[in-house]
Amino acid sequence: MKISHILLITAIAAAVGVIIMSAGDTSTYVTFDEALAQAEAGQTHSLHVVGELKKDRTGQVTGIRPGADRVSFSFLMVDENGKEQQVQYNEPMPPDFTKSEKVVVVGRYKDDAFLAEKILLKCPSKYQEPAQLTSGG
């Protein structure tokens, strides 16, 4: 066998390794029910749940409860199956939180509440804010 072949095989093996590494141990988007099931099964790794903030009939976000010191907060989130869940976040409210279209919480169940370690927001846009005609109009 030629050295170049050995090299090639090693490289392919490494590439396959990279793919396996990338595919394995990755978290998937789950629903609150699945997350709860996993927590009850004793798994403790972080999960991603996608959903929206609970809104009332007028489209206002409801269910946000600030902590006593106003630096942490909890909120109600509705996942893609329509399940409503209280989510606790032990950090200050991220900017633009209430404006978000979609919320991804990364965390896990602790007792009855979902404890988020991280909140990712999908806002209407980030750099390209749709123009607002309030200024000068």
Next chain:
Amino acid sequence: MMHYFIGDLGHFFVILAFVASLVTVVSYFRATTTTDLEKKGQWLVNGRIGFYIHSASVVGIVVSLFIIISRHYFEYYYAFNYSDRSLPTHYLISTFWNGQEGSFLLWMFWQAALGIVLIQTNRFWEAPVMTVFALVQAFLASMILGVVLPGIDLKIGSSPFILLREVMHDAPVFKMDPEFIPKDGNGLNPLLQNYWMVIHPPTLFLGFAATLVPFSYCIAGLWFKRYREWIRPALPWAIFAAGILGLGILMGGYWAYETLNFGGYWNWDPVENAVYVPWLILVGAVHTMNAYRNSEAALKSSIILIIAVFVLILYSTFLTRSGILGESSVHSFTDLGLSGQLLVYLFFFLIGSVVLAVVRWREIPTSSKEVSFLSREFWIFVGVLVLALMGFQVLMETSKPVFNAISRLFGGAGNRAPRANAVEFYSNVQLWFAVVVAILSAIGQFFWWRKIDATKLRKELVPPMLLALVLFAVVITVGQVYTVKYIVLTLAAVFTVVANGVILASLLKTSPGLSGGAVAHIGMGLMLIGIMASSGYSKVVSLNNTGMLISKELSDEFNRDNLLLFLNEPRTMAGYEIEYMGTRVEPRRKRGYIDRNDILPTPTPGRVVARRDIYYEGKKLFSENEEFEIHPENTFYEIQFRRDGKVEFVQYPRVQANEQMGIVSSPDISRSLTRDLYTYVSVEMPGEARNDWSETEEVRVKIDEPFFVNDYVSTLEGIQRVDEVSGVELTDQDVAVKGKVTIKGERMAYSAEPYFVIKDKMVGRIPDEIPELGVRVSLMSIHPETGDFTLGIATRQKDWVVLKALEKPFINVLWIGTLVLMAGFLIALVRRYREFIKMREKGLE
């Protein structure tokens, strides 16, 4: 009045640029394929003229857009959405690339410039190279075409010259008056109002544009069946592209370090990754192109790599501009409806170049000679393979949203989430790749320059290894590096610095012009050491040493790593006594920080008037009653750092109320040779807490009689009748008096000036606040019979701020390494350019 002409002119230039690039493609294509010499010459001239017209149109687009922005024609969406009247000129330039259309324009501009350079410098390859060039330009021009194809209702491109009313056709104001022009624009995202954001995007896009040159040569070489010859002229450009792209990436990292608060310069954000991957592959390509003369295998891999680089650049454009990354990145652009067009662009060049390469593959010279372990090519190959794998790993991970989309397309679940601990994951894997790359770049250099055989190998490599081990021992001991992976990385990095240093030393004696590689590798080694030290050993210094929780609702980690500072109450941190001195604002056009108590707002937003003479660092900035402008969105928290009672330095971490992005906290960094101290505001006092006043307590005092306000000694210094009270209209019948209360704070005396007004026989009281002390004073009543006054005192929690501070050891080694790396690229570039000139003089290229 609406300025239709300039927009129409701009749009005309866009269409002209597009058409001219198509004409150029056809002309150069004919020039390439025609054998008739006379016709070939004519087509060449046609192509050249076509490209010049195209380039002139691109400049025309840029000028038109700049006129719209700089003259504040807010009837145009681009000007309205990205600029406003208060922007200084250099930021007006950066509004260009704030929008997507502008960044396509920038990219096109650089490629037009590079195309002209190519036409001027290399006649030999002109026709085929410029065919590819103009084709790419046509695709880019189509991105900003903004034309709707009639009949099939297909929109091609998004024009930067659309009017505001065309974007917001539903806005009622345009229904009433189509000629409506807003008075001011939305302004440039204040986060981007930073000098790095003026130069980082043009540098990055120059790098993007430069990758097109080696790609065009490669395609031309395959097309012409000049499988070896294309490398010679392409090499200096590949080096140039690698250098500029690297510089652009690092500038972005530096901007993030100074502006964002994730605590570092690199966050493995998909947008960063999208440029990092092609850069790695490009660096690999530079290496194989260097080796092509001795190895046909290097020829084939150069072709693959150069094509891969360009396709990856297109792929990264697709990733960042199609909105597909939406959920996983902080700074991807929104979808302009160009996804389809971007995909066509990507697949056209992907399929086109792969098909061409496959068709020609058998003809490309190959050697049957076995590679030897002791050949320099072998080591270069291994190194390039590792670079490719390094890129592949990042690519696979970053492409997850794409895999999700493809999976959904075929009915799959497509629900793979990005990793929760992405930074850690990438860093850990990339670290080991970096170790291998560092070791290979040391050994490879010895094989490259010394043409080593087995016996010589030991003799040559042992001294630098020993030296590296000694240095390594010193670094490990002094730096107290005890983590296995960091020990290994340090060893590899020190080894590559020493080994390349040895090579450099001998090259400097004989042929310093060839030292580019050695210098670049030393730079890389230094960067690795700098990254390892500053990131691996980044230390939180804002440890909560008060023994009290900031809030029991915050996580333990947050309570441990953050420091709550009340105004003027010193704490200790990182060996300093630190004290929060108050909030500051920043004037426009003058450097300095101004106490909020020294200014009063005016009716115009952003304009303030000085209450007294304002000094900063002993220099007078403004006189009393002078009006000036400030950046109203920014608040700076002045933090004094003292040692033995002496002020060592002052930091001003910033909190920005950013309209587009919410509250953005930016660090202030104090630099010293061995470490940076990086401080940012982690929690601001919420606005409501500032209005959470206690019940008003009344005190009855005489003038100059001391009393306590929130434990501060205070006196009513005097009372004075006034004729004017701002915001109140007074007639002859009315009375207004102003009290002056002085409150001695920890550091300075504050004065509050409450008003007492009798208007139309009604009593009105206007209290005055001292926000820093959390005190509000009102003049409740006057007792002329005793000469007493009743003051109303309300208190709230004192101003506070929560800080987080990190220490970044030896981050300067990273920046120095960056500069050394760039110097290496420059030396190599000069060498290859000289070679190219020599060859051209011989008439060979």
